[in-house]
Amino acid sequence: MFHLTRNNIPFFLPLGFVGLYRWFWFFVRILAYCLYKPLKPRKHPRYKSYRDVTILVPTIDSGEEIKMALKSWLLNRPAEVIFITIPKALAALEALAHEVDPEGRHVRVITVKKGNKRNQMVAGINQVRTEIIVFCDDDVVWPETMLDYLLAPFEDRQMGGVGTSQTVITKNKRMTIWEILAAYRITMRNIEVTSSTYIDGGVCCLSGRTATYRTAILRDPDFQKEFTNEFWRGKYHQHSGDDKFLTRWMHSHSWKTFIQACPEAELASTFKDNWHFLKQLLRWTRNTWRSDIRSVIFERYVWTRHPFVAFSMVDKFFNPITLIAGPVTVAFLATRPDTTIPPWAIVVSYIVWLLVTRLIKYMPHFIRRPQDVLAIPVWLVFNMAFMFMKVYCLFTLYVTDWGTRAGADHKKPETEEEIAKLAAEKDISEIYIPYWSMDLDEWPYYPRTWVGTEHPRYKSRNVLEPFEGEEPDKPAEQYNVSRSTAFESGQTLSLADVQDIIVPAPQSQIDGTQPLDSTASTQQEAVIPIPSHMLSPPTLTNPSDFATSRSGAYDIESRGEQSQVAAGQPYVVVQGSKNLKSTEANTDARV
Template sequence: MLYLTNDAGILPFFLPFGIIGFYRYLWYAIKLIAWAVYRPVLPKENPTYIASNDVTIIVPTIDAGEEFKIAARSWLANDPKEIIIITESKMLGPLEALAQEVNPEKIRVLTVPKANKRLQMVEGINNTTTEIIVFADDDAIWKPTTLSYILACFEDLKMGGVGTCQTVHAVDPNGHQTLWEVLAGFRLTIRNIEVAASTHIDGGVCCISGRTAAYRTLILKDPAFQYGFTNDLWLNKYPLNSGDDKFLTRWMVSHGWNTYIQVAPEAELFSTFKNNWRFLKQVLRWTRNTWRSDFRSLFTERYIWFRHPYVAFTMLDKFFNPLTLLAGPALVCVILTQPGQLPAWNIVTSYICWLLLTRALKLLPHFWRRPQDVIWVPAWLIFNYYFAIMKLYALFTLHETAWGTRTGVGVELAADIAKAGYTEEDEAENRKYARNGYTDVKIEMDEFEAKPRLSSPDMHLNNQYDHQPHLARPISLPTLGQYPTNPLSPTREYSLPLNDTPHNVYSPTREVYNPRLPGHDHDIDLSDHMSPHGGELGADGLPLPMDRRV
């Protein structure tokens, strides 16, 4: 900024901002270097997991458009065992017709009482019979190699969640992208660089995007997860329906699971975005979700600081990004008010040219693929400043949790919608076995005992818990020091011996209470054996982890 003035007297005023500018470009250079040296996990010749045996794709949706058919055919090209579509009751007919048209043998359609993405996801989880679940948006188009690259990461037994890189699929059948879609593409280019960098540096990521994300089924079958997922409140008051991918990512971090983002052409997915001004509503919803989730990660849960310090610092940096971005124009205005400076047009023109150049340099990977988008750099610059103001607006409106682009969606708690579908007899039975404060939620939509059990042979389910998904399942712990069956797979051996204290099968790093060990309560509630949470509730209304219980 100093090159715009010849007044050395204001040097002390500009020096701090010069330091901030140097820091920001240094920070971006670090990201760029990490992105350049990042490498994806390559599939093995003889992989442990086979899509046709081990993968179920879950698609929560309220739509049945042409894009859905294109996406469904791309999923089938990856040969999953099954695709489960979960929708609201009124969309059952159109989606069953779509399934019949595309592939009735592999596509199953289920319903929930009312559209709620988290409730739809839980319904799909509880109807899954494979070891890996892949959530996909109804417009997420895959390459034929996507699943093989996703599954490659799960060769690591501690791998809990895997995401992919993304790009824009034009709504226009001719492939023409509107300004809004180009802006979305710019955002995805920067995101792909950021997630590759964070994955390479410390193995973490701010968010495994819900457009396509894979998880171990056993993690999502955890009753503690399902309870927290469907009872998620902001400030213990405002129900959260969107932000499901943020919740899942935080759960991986807090429960010791590894995550990975496959940034490779073979794993790239194509997704549609709003091709008009409603794109701004999408961005506003994502921004609010980011504020809420990052606050929780950094200041409430705090696991991120120890497991992924680079990601934690990235989150913290984004808090101040709007202020540092808006500081530039403010400083130009200060210069313009100083007497004896260069002509105003000279100052403004020089500053704008500098901004355009630096923003264009950050988008070079995008222009390598789509050079025609370079004409939209001025619009991208304007959008950046609009986005900075939007972030501040979003910060002060975090209580607004509705979906934004879907009327009436996202204003109710998922568990409340599920609960409304049960009779008084169901509720009485639900309370009969309630423990640990889980006295008013029944998550699943049908009989649990009808579903295959994914627990290992060293585990057993007590029959009285079979239809009570909010209660943790009892476990018969293996003998210490032996090599038990892998709790993450009912068919594969575990490659690591148990420590003196066995681990919770829902978390590779959390301890479980074992009544057979000295000092452990022999009358301990069985729900503690399988869940990293006990019965005490924290300030956020969720059960406290064992290591934070009083």
């Protein structure tokens, strides 16, 4: 080869650097991928699936694959599964839910007027009564250990979102070539997100197929407003790309992310088994272009929090150039008039090189499915075509619909003026976004949350990050902080449902209790008045409904010891410990 190129060193030297650069960073990723270790659940975890997890499934379908997926989710014992669908699919989904969960204890179906995934997600968020939300595609199958492993990273109070590794399953007897191509892509994605998690704790995207978040983050009105009103270049309303938005929100609001890449937390998902896979690919590629441009050029939070992820995003910008370098080199050598090697030999040598290198790159996939080695030639052709697809997507970023979900792309206004007009006509009220027009000081607390992440001053920022001029929060462990719940006066409660909090009132306002002694060795009970604006969100018309919910975390009717709340006004019950201290704070204090 050097004999062929010795007279063209200035031309080939840059190409040599391109090849060296690509392979160097590939081996960096492979090394990180091999060194990575998932977080295993603790013996006594802070969060339990039956008490703390709600699965949200935005869908417009009701096929058999949903039934199989739902059964796998329920084996993980979540508190609740909520399907958010459109009226047309309501009856079929309710029948499916009744078939899988005849008693109706764990599966619920709600509707929005018009199909739009982001609106459906927000509608579901505002129905949740647990501390953790899992978004899940309707065709995703889980292992029985999925939720235990997804909850493990949340032992870190700064953890905001957790994703998983993935694999491909087929609805047919054997995979089609389209599904094999999808499996190749998933393998490389698993390597990418696992290596970035190991290197700097970041991830380019917490895939919407299954992703876990703290409810407190997603209940922030600012998040919900921006999430449902994201525009590209201020003109094109974004329908897809919800998972990219959520990942960027984690980066910009100082929350950690993590990928659980292990068999115990590996989801299995179907992909299009025909040429419609190309439509999926176009949508993913456009979303990647739009989101990565926002991340590295406009928002730029990722540069300081996760520099390796930022570098990976920039690297993708130049992929079309590096992909074309090889064919250009071969064409140049094969068409030289003074070449001493037949052109066919040059082409064959290049093809053999591609086959061998791709065999090395996708070895993790071939270990699991060795028969897919036969598809490498098709993958090479597909990869060359994908080079042109990426360029095409770059010039068509104004296309923001799904393309593969019939009924999911309901005609929506495409400009901010049209959105405002539609909002005035109250045609989008079904997304249940609470208190957009209210002063944040009046925005209610979310019952049963941790360390006040829903407080107006914190919104969805990381609670451990102080505001300018504000004293930093003491570590949560110092206060033994956990949960609080607001109920109507006279409601019968179980003390098992309410745990330690920082008291949200001066000592003089505590009714009928002894002072909370920080040195006491025994548990104490306190009944503390709270302002009415700290009651349940509007999705619960009666706070007592919250207390008697069928959700496992609030099934107080089946609990033992009871305590009667004093009459007069709404109260919160506190179960104190030796680390619990009263704080001289106003009603704006943290719960």
